[in-house]
Amino acid sequence: MDFLFNLVNGLSLGSIYAIIALGYTMVYGIAKMLNFAHGDVIMVGAYISFCAFQYWGLPPLPSVLAAMIFCTVLGVFIERLAYRPLRSATSLAVLITAIGMSYLLQNVALLIFKSDPKNYPGQIIDLPGLSLFGGQLKISGVTLLTIIANIVIMILLTLFINRTKLGKAMRCVSEDRGAAELMGISVNRTISVTFAIGSALAAIAGVLLCSAYPIFDPYTGSMPGIKAFTAAVFGGIGSIPGAMVGGLLLGVIEILGRAYISTQLADAIVFAVLIIVLLVKPSGLLGKQVREKV
Amino acid sequence: MSENTTRDQNLPLLKVNDLHVYYGAIHAVKGISLEVHEGEIVTLIGANGAGKSTTLNTIAGLLKPRQGSIVLGGVPVDGTGASKMVYKGLSLCPEGRRVFQHMTVRENLEMGAYSRPKEEIEASLADVFSRFPRLKEREKQIGGTLSGGEQQMLAMARALMSKPKLMMLDEPSMGLAPILVDQIFGIIQELHESGVTILLVEQNAQMALSVADRAYVLETGRISMSGNAADLLQNDDVQKAYLGN
Ligand SMILES: Nc1ncnc2c1ncn2[C@@H]1O[C@H](COP(=O)(O)OP(=O)(O)O)[C@@H](O)[C@H]1O
Ligand SMILES: [Mg+2]
Secondary structure (H helix, E strand, O other): OHHHHHHHHHHHHHHHHHHHHHHHHHHHHHHOOOOOOHHHHHHHHHHHHHHHHHOOOOOHHHHHHHHHHHHHHHHHHHHHHHHHHHOOOOHHHHHHHHHHHHHHHHHHHHHHHOOOOEEOOOOOOOOOOEEEOOOOEEEOHHHHHHHHHHHHHHHHHHHHHHHOHHHHHHHHHHHOHHHHHHHOOOHHHHHHHHHHHHHHHHHHHHHHHHHHOOEEOOOOOHHHHHHHHHHHHHHOOOOHHHHHHHHHHHHHHHHHHHHHHOOOOHHHHHHHHHHHHHHHOOOOOOOOOOOOOO | OHHHHHHHHOOOOEEEEEEEEEEOOEEEEEEEEEEEOOOOEEEEEEOOOOOHHHHHHHHOOOOOOOEEEEEEOOEEOOOOOHHHHHHHOEEEEOOOOOOOOOOEHHHHHHHHOOOOOHHHHHHHHHHHHHHOHHHHHOOOOEHHHOOHHHHHHHHHHHHHOOOOOEEEEEOOOOOOOHHHHHHHHHHHHHHHHOOOEEEEEEOOHHHHHHHOOEEEEEEOOEEEEEEEHHHHHHOHHHHHHHOOO
16 A cells, blocks of 8 residues: 555656656757756746735635746746747757756745745645545545646647647647748747747646645755656657656656655666666657658 | 730749858858749759759748848748748748658648648648649658658648749759659649749759750859750750750
8 A cells, every 4th residue: 555655646746747847848849959947937836826825815726827827928038038049059058048047047036035945835726635445545635636637738738739730830840940931830939839838837837846845945946847857858858748758757766766765865766767768768768769861 | 026015014923133142151142133934934953062952942031141132923022031931922842852750641731731721721632632642642641651752742742732823842853763753843844734833943954954944054153054944955065064965
């Protein structure tokens, strides 16, 4: 029963990683850049929903929506201001800018909210838990909602990418920017939409993360951000199912590692598994083998 | 006589004037001027590296000229980004085909019609499938799994899906077996007969000159000769340089 409990918690944490990893993987697939500020958008989402609920008196759901809207605008704004001018710059310049943007978000949050940790209100996600096997296995409402949210997001996103005109345009831009433009697809607009979706998802991840682990501060996004980035690479960066598989595996390995091997070594185990996977399959679990253009 | 004057007053569909294009410090296109009239096939021939693709890509808006003007249907279009050019009636079937490798044949064609209202797409698909029955058979197949000839047909069909006023083809015969080259040129001729205006870039000068109405010969970024395609086919210099006679 202990094992089942840990597994469910692993899947829940993994679901959060997966939702964050989607943002990394979509931006990487479509804009061909690593948006290292993505993790900090999670933190912004947490603060906005916190303020909306605590200070502005909004009910739980509108508080989450406020966070999503704010993060969507923030994500589009960041791309527009910081990344778009570097569209034809070297990838190193873009990477450094993204790291700078990450620090900027953290420092602005420090300035506004100070460094002392806040306690995330449990009422934002206040759902009954589940009691199985005659009360031997208790699963909290947040845990359940996180797992379900991840599944729903994956299904919706896959449908969006495969069925809608905008989603197909994103696949075109991801594959061949020039050819996409020749079809009449605006690359800039497509990249903006990608940042919008990724940032809205980051806000959701922020709410779920802080509901499960309620102490948060301006640095809260950074570690889950790195882990989710790892998950994206693990699953095959650029691949949406890869983000799902990578995220879930990472979460499960982390929680099981913590429970059965060592609390201190859990993160080390996660990264060791990543290294082994990349040695065996450099493009990640579900990554596409990049064909060299002749 | 009167017929001639009306023709002179007819604006060309495409008019490029004194086009200069650079890659950084490399001056790739050095003052090209050309015209394409409605209903014509015009070909741009020249050796590898002459600047043919650069010219087409600039007209399509993928590259920005440093100098010169591009007028399509009487409207200046320079500075219009590539993604807006297709809305103005221009489509480019690029060098190397650039079919979307992870999308099905049908999805590729639908993307070709991205600029058009949804309700018109079925009719265009039917039209394209009747021209390229091979693509109909392969409708659900992934682009990357098609043979080179099929990918070329798909790229051409995709460019047609936008119902362009002017279709530009960049080396459609590149890398294809002779029998496929014949087939591709057959299709170009059929397109011409059904009224599509074509600007064709080719290294295969023989074939290009035999389907085209007029031709321009490009040499290191400049037009060295131009005229009637049939005349150029007989021209000694052209024969020596491009036809291997
Ligand atoms: N992306 C590029 N960067 C730098 N130089 C280029 C690039 N593309 C083409 N060139 C140069 O521009 C010239 C014209 O190239 P291109 O238009 O591709 O010729 P063509 O299509 O006639 O073979 C060549 O000298 C080529 O080396
Ligand atoms: Mg070329």
